Amino acid sequence: MIEVENIHKSFGDNHVLKGISTTFEKGKTNLIIGQSGSGKTVFLKCLLGLFEPDDGNICYNGQIYSELSIKEKRNLRQEMGMVFQGSALFDSMTVEGNVMFPLDMFTKQSQSEKQDRVDFVLKRVNLVDAHTRFPAEISGGMQKRVAIARAIVMNPKYLFCDEPNSGLDPKTAILIDNLIHEITQEYDITTIINTHDMNSVMEIGEKILFLKNGHKEWEGTNKEIFKTDNQAVTDFVYSSELFKKVRQMYIEERN
Numbered sequence: 001m002i003e004v005e006n007i008h009k010s011f012g013d014n015h016v017l018k019g020i021s022t023t024f025e026k027g028k029t030n031l032i033i034g035q036s037g038s039g040k041t042v043f044l045k046c047l048l049g050l051f052e053p054d055d056g057n058i059c060y061n062g063q064i065y066s067e068l069s070i071k072e073k074r075n076l077r078q079e080m081g082m083v084f085q086g087s088a089l090f091d092s093m094t095v096e097g098n099v100m101f102p103l104d105m106f107t108k109q110s111q112s113e114k115q116d117r118v119d120f121v122l123k124r125v126n127l128v129d130a131h132t133r134f135p136a137e138i139s140g141g142m143q144k145r146v147a148i149a150r151a152i153v154m155n156p157k158y159l160f161c162d163e164p165n166s167g168l169d170p171k172t173a174i175l176i177d178n179l180i181h182e183i184t185q186e187y188d189i190t191t192i193i194n195t196h197d198m199n200s201v202m203e204i205g206e207k208i209l210f211l212k213n214g215h216k217e218w219e220g221t222n223k224e225i226f227k228t229d230n231q232a233v234t235d236f237v238y239s240s241e242l243f244k245k246v247r248q249m250y251i252e253e254r255n
């Protein structure tokens, strides 16, 4: 679980995060949404420990980040997996090499232990025949699976995903969403996803945090987002005519 208490972050005169408080529970898929420039990436970077908030606290399973020693922060960092926008795989390494990389860097496991773990996570993301291929030789959807395998290879407690669906066709995007959602539940991970994808919001948004101009404008579940009267949320989420119609049908069905 991650508890965020009133965090602020500024860059010079630009007050980007203006007192955000929320809780992200473990075993749940938590989504951060909001317009471009609302502070989603800065917020995610604060959660990753890449930016230190100017004020407020972030607690990871009860440990207040700003009170940890350098060694404790390093240990915490190893409990975090990250799926970057665009996958960010190493082009010169095979699929297996990419997934092995964190184990080589941060563990003292034997070669056979590392190999077993790599085989296990690649199987878990449904990639069994791609071990020796290079990123350029596989599809975007397969690259995302490799990125997810690499993010979970260290058995993280926290999984952060920045726009995991960008560049994918809608069908592949849903497969990737479902994979992240299943893994989150299966391994009881606290997962936080930065997204613009409204399909993800509706499909896997067990908790949705809507940021507006650096404030928490709204939070709730994918069921609640259908019913909310918050104008900023409805303007943002139902900006497309299709989603407006779906919402209308849902409301009519319930009445």
Ligand SMILES: Nc1ncnc2c1ncn2[C@@H]1O[C@H](COP(=O)(O)OP(=O)(O)OP(=O)(O)O)[C@@H](O)[C@H]1O
Residues within 6 Å of the ligand: 011, 014, 016, 034, 035, 036, 037, 038, 039, 040, 041, 042, 043
């Ligand atoms: N390293 C930085 N230095 C200075 N300003 C920054 C830095 N990172 C972000 N900002 C500023 O913070 C504000 C919020 O940016 P952020 O990237 O968090 O928005 P976002 O909601 O993630 O947008 P998008 O959806 O387009 O990725 C912007 O005004 C941006 O210029």
